Structures are given as C-alpha cells and as structure tokens.
Amino acid sequence: MKNIFSKLILGLCALMLVVSCTKDFVEINTNTDATSNLPDPGLLLPNIIRTTSHRSWKNSFDRFAVVADQIANQFSSTYGNWTRSDTDRFFWNNYDQIKELDKMINAAENKGFNNYKGIGLVLRAWIFQGITDNFGPIPYSEAGKAAIDINFPKYDSQEAVYSGILAELEMANELLGSTTEIITGDILYNGDISGWKKFANGLRLRILMRQSGRVDPSPEMRKIIGNPTVYPLFTSFLDQAALQYLTEFENEHPSFRGNVSDWASSTRLSVTMEKVLKDLNDPRLAVFAMPTPASAGTATPQYGGVPNGIKDIQQWNGGSVNHSAVGLLWAPKQFAPNLASENAAQSILMSYSELQFILAEARERGFITTGNAETYYQNGIRGQFEYYASRIPENFELPTAAQVIPPETYYTQVNVAYTGSLEDKLNKIYIQKWLSLFLNGGEAWSHWRRTGVPEIVAGPNNEGYVPVRYVYPADEQRLNEQNYNEALVLLGGPDNLITKVWWDVN
Template structure:
C-alpha cells in the first residue's frame, strides 16, 4: 500500500511538473528577438538600415555605376548577364526589409511611438523608390502583406507608387517629433529626429523632380521650401543621409575585407568618367580612381579609364598596368593596410550636393522661386570637394585633403561657370550631378535615364543599347503569373530592358 501511495504521489508530482513545463514552454523557448514577437522596435532598426545601405553600395558598384558609365566592367557592361536571376542586384531583395519595416510600423502604432513609425516610413519610401525606379510597375499597396494572407500581391503603376511614396513622406514628416520617445538602434542619424525629417523632405524633392516630365512639381516643391520650420531640408553634408561605417566586424564597409585581385581585375574607372574629369582638371579624379599600376610609384602618377562593352579589357591601352582601379576610399583594406574602416567611403542614401543640384534645376526651370539656380549649383559643386576632402585620412599621400580642393580657376572655366543658354546651364547641372552620384545606389542611372546627360554609347560587345529598366524576377512569372501579367500591362511595353519606366519620357 505504501509503495502504491508513493507511486501515486510520484505520478502526481510528475504530472504537475510536466504541466508546469508545458505551460511555460512557449514563453521559455521563444526568442525575444524574433521579429514578429518584438516589443521594442529599436531591435529591428539597425539590421534594416545596415543591410539596405550595404545593398545600396554593392549594387551600385556591381551594376548601376556600370550602366551609368562611371565604372567599367567587362562582363556587366555587355548587359548579356542582365537576366531575371540577377534581379536582387536591382533592389528587388529589399522587399524582405519592407516586410520588417511593416512589422516595425505595426509595433510602433500599437505602442503610440510616432517617431519610430516616422523613421520606418522614410526608410520604406526610400526602398520603394529604388525598386520602382529600376522595374517600373511593382507590388506596392499589397507588398509585405503575407500576414494578411496576401501571398501573391498585385502590381501598381509607377504613377500610383510615386503618389503613395509622396504621401508616406508627408505623413512621416508630420509624425516625426510628435512624440518624445528616443529612437534607439538608429545607426543612420543616431536618434536625430530632425535629420530624418530632412531626409524625408529631400526624398520628396527628388521624386517630385523625377516625375516632372509627367506632373508639374511646382506647388509641392514650393510648399517644402516655403516653410523650412515644418519642412526642414539638408543644410550641409553633416546632415545628409549617409551611413558611417565602423571598425568592428560586421559594421565595416562592404568592400573593406574584399580581395585585392578581384577588385582590381573586375571594375575600373570608365573612359567616360576619365574624359569628363580630365577635361575640367577636376581633382575628384584622384578620389574616384587610383593611379595606374605602371605609374603608381613615380613622380607623375597617371589615370587611365577603360571603355565599357568591349571584348577584352586586358587588350585596352596596353593592359591592366595602364588602367585605374576605383579609388582608395572604396577599396579593400589591403590597398591601404593602415586605413581604418571608418575612414572608408560612406554608403550615401541621399547627399546634400544632390539636393542642391535638384534645387538648381528646379529654379532654372521655374518650378521654385526661392534662391538662385547659380547659388544652388555652386553649393552642390563646392560641397563635393569639401565632402571628399573631409573623408581623406591625414596619412594619405595621394590624394591629400588639400589636393582635393580645386583652385578658383576651376569655377571660371567654360565647362563649369554658370553661363550660356538655359540648356548650357542645365547641362552643367546634369554633369555635376552625375559626378556627385558616383556609387550612390541607382541614382546616377535614374538621373541619366531622365536627362540623357552625359552621352553614353553602348560598346561593340554589348547588346547594342543602354538598358532603361530591369527585368522582373523569374519567380514572379513562376509564382505570381496573373499579377505579373498585369504588371507588364501597366508598363505599357514588354518586360525587357528597353521599355522605359513611367517618368522616363525623353
């Protein structure tokens, strides 16, 4: 009897223990950092900013700087490898971060955290702008809605996407600063809410100008510029949207630990960039490119570009000994062993100089009435030199910070001075803006598609034209065919590299 009673007691204890373990199992074994269980939106923010900023750099180097003819790459410049499987290089993979941003927004709404929601909406708008500019019509209103059982999202026209983005940025500007919570995990602006408002309004001005061939941007542009208290904008490169990389592993510039041989053999300065910089005696040549290996250790360093779209770049101008690799700020550490990652280039999402060139064009065309086009233009040009001079480490021999600042005669030469016909002035804005967008995501390509400056000629080994959009991913045809077909209809042309996006009207 005693043994039976003991067994019953042991059994009851075991059942109670099992019940207790089962009751707490989900709580004990749930990862508190799992995205869909987060209660602190600041835990999501760093990875979103870092990963999308890294893609911004990677994709600009691999594809966008090539198609905009800033960088030469033997393989990418033929455009033969621009297949549907390559779509992630054109920002389609950023849909995964849009899902994370939607979660961050939902958490922020539940907790009444308007600052976090505003930050997330700005990042979301920037991501959607990059995706739609590269593809055209895209999933927008139904994107990231898998939690609502929308696994096959419909496509929206680019006109609708742009309208939605502009509305989101307006809302974000209103939300930011309306609550007082500190934004933790903000590796872009370190919790500076005004910085995010400036980024939001800068993006609005970028998008308004980009669609100006379709819609008059005057009213909205003047609304922003006419009320700087409500709508602050960048005032220097100190508040531009640029991710500062650090020295610790995982937070370094994406190319910092790259392979030297791969770097030097894959991409080089383009002859188009070389010619334009040399024609103006522009000291950014020493920033954007390294001296050719044949001249690197001489008293007369030389810089040589390579044309895009040729059969074998090793046959150009005597081979790689006479070619310039991309500049030290973006190069792997092995090129400059004592260079720290924080001295390397930033990943620029939007710069102060780009904003100034937007305002210069808008003023020249009469979209805005404040300021003068020449002042905006010169602000943008001068800031480029000041910014890159500030990035040059003190121990650099070539270039030094002082060498990056041009003499006053730079600004008086015919190719730079703000003189001539209106088209002459616009072309000068366009060239300087193209230079300022060096390795800034897809912006140089989008800028070129809209204005056609500088002139870019497809190489003899290319498909015979410069692409003006990218192909939808293969999975869209395989898994979302009905909506994909509707997206192609919204494009107004076939899903190929020659169908222009909505705002590309030239």
C-alpha cells in the same frame, strides 16, 4: 538548386510580409492578434539601416555605376548577361527589408512611438523608390495583404507608387518629433529626429524632380521650399543621409574586406568618367580612381579609364598597367593598409550635393521661385569637394585633403561657369550631379535615364543598347502570372532591358 516548392514558399513569404498600405498608400496594417509579441523597434532599426545601406552600395558597384558609365566592368557591362537571377536578388532582398520595416512600424504603432514610425516610413519610401525606379510597376498597395487572403498582390503603376511614397514621406515629416520616445539603434542619425525630417523632405524633392516629365512638381516643391521650419532640408554634407562605418568586424564598409580581384582584374574607372574629370581639371579624379600601376609612385601619376561593353579589358590601352582601379576610399584594405574602415567611404542614401543640384534645376526651370540657381549649383559643387576632403586621412599622400579642394579658377572655366543658354546651364547641372552620385546606389543610372547626361554610348559587346530598367524575377512569371501580365500592360511594353519606366520620357 532550390526546388519549385522552396521557391514558392520563399516567394509567398516575401510577398505576404511586405508592408501593407490602404487605398491612399499610407496607413499600415497591424496584426492585432500578435501585438504582444511585437519587438522593440530599436532592436530592428540598426540591422535594417546596415543591410539596406550595404546592399545599396554593393548594387551600385556591381551594376548601377557600370550602367551609369561611372566605372567599367567587362562582365557587368555585357548586358545580355543581366539574368533574371540577378534581378531576383535585388527584388526579393529589398522586399525582405520591407518585411522588417513592417514589423518595426507595427511595433511603433502599438507603442505609440511616432518617431520610430516616421523613421520606418522614410526608409520604406527610400526602398520602394529604388524598386520602382529599377522595374517600373511593382507590388505596392496590396503587397502586405496576405492576412486578408491576397497571396499574390497586384502590381501598381509607377505613377501610383510615386504618389504613395510621396504621401508616406509627408506623413513621416508630420510624425517625426510628435512624440518624445528616445530613439535607440539609429546608426544613421544617432537619434537626431531633425536629420530624418531633412532626409524625408530631400527624398520628396528627388521624387518630384524625377517625375517632372510627367507631373508638374511646382506646387509641392514650392510648399517644401517655402516653409523651412515645417520642411527642413540638408544644410551641408554634415547632415546628409550617409552611413558612417566603424572599425568593428561586420560594421566596416562593405568593400573593406571585399574581393581583391574586383580591383585587381575586373573593375576600372570608365573612360567616360575619366574624360569628364580631365576635361574639367577636376581633383576628384584622384579620389575616384587610383593611379595606373605603370605610373604609381612617380612624380606624375596618370589615370586611365576603360570603356564598358568590350570583350577583354586587357586589350585596352596596353593592358592593366595603364588602367585605373576605383579609388582608395572604396578599396579593400590590402590596397590601403593605412586607411581605417571608419575613414573609408560612407554609404550615401542621399547627399547634400544632390539636393542642391535638384534645387538648381528646379529654380532654373521655374518649378520654384525661391533662391538663386547659380548659388544652389555652386553649393552642390563645393559641398562635394568639402565632403571628399573631409574623408581623406591625414596619412594619405595621394590625394591629400588639400589637393581635393580646387582653386577658384575651377569655377570660372567655361565648362563649369554658370553661363550660357538654359540648355547649357542645365547640362552643367546634370554633369555635376552625375559626378556627385558616384557609387550612390542606383541614383546615377536614374539621373542619366531622366536627363540623357552624360552621353553614354553602347559598347561593341552591348548588343546596341544601354539598359533602362531591370527585368522582373522569373518567379513572378511563374507564380504570379496574372498580375505579372497586368504589370506589363502598366509598363506599356515587353519585360526587357530597353522598355522605359513611366517617368523616363528622355
């Protein structure tokens, strides 16, 4: 076990090297004494993208998709076991990547590379959004100011962090395309600046919608939607922010060489996801899950979910022969020997479908006046089916690409057709958005916390609750105690799993 001194050094390093912002949370500190030693930003970029994308997917599979009730795991869903060591890893791993982005942004500023700086700001905003959504108040404005003797940075309110990252994303949109350097090391968009601008503006809409229970998003949303030339957005799943994996070792999907036991014994489709998909006659059931072992290879494959929060999943519905593991696109290669890594699932940072559902909700609630809510809604659904059909290899027998595309009657059924009251329509948007966020980092969990859709009921082993935030790392209580205590004042409640974050007014 690491001793206290080692912990102190690690904690200080992580906090001291995080990106610094000015009082308006935009300008980056530059170490002018070390500019000659700054690295080529193109050398830092690929590892930042790869590492953050890997961790986003793994965190989703291990925790976030479980608490969002998309998949089930008897260990992760025993929420009393969500220890501070778990949150330590999430907290510090993310700040570790902020440190790398700090280096990249400083190098870009020194060289006058606005494109690299813009990319760095987009990634930093995406990472900070994940941290604050999971904890609430976090170190932000002082997080990188160790150079001016701030070794233990204060915590900023989530409202202030959101304001800061929105400003950073606006700056990124302005910077991208303003210089002519060729981007190397861009394994997300292959140097396509327009893709990064679309990602930046999509993130802005995500954050504006998430805080809409606290701050009216209308002015900013209308500015973005009203000027697509200045503020471009995703136009299909082809330009969404999704990392394409390769066949080379260490460039494969994180699950491709993953732990077989996760699929064989502990992780399943959730009963909530099973019911939602079956009620909709939704072909994504065969994408998100494998047939039960008892029915695999038969003419009538069956799919069975497992509830979260039960002590022994082997006691549910006759045991594992009647349970569905997570679908082949995410499975280790032993389960899908005919699936090459480059055909497997991507790590999605933000999807075209998520954007369309944001726009559908914004139009339905009057935040924007451009476009048609039903059109946005249907675009989101169709984009999902088209995306997954595009990921299915030709040698797959179940599902085939054709089987993933539903008949037109899918859109006219009562639970999908865009009809009913405002509440009915919003509920349909929310259900489809939750489905679209399958294994997409912490987004399904945040979506559920904001909307309450779908209904998630705590299992008998959940101590009567479903978590709505992470707890802070143990080191913060010991080494940054004063600021930690001030963070709890900003949080407005105790540091536990049931104190809501600022935007969660559901």
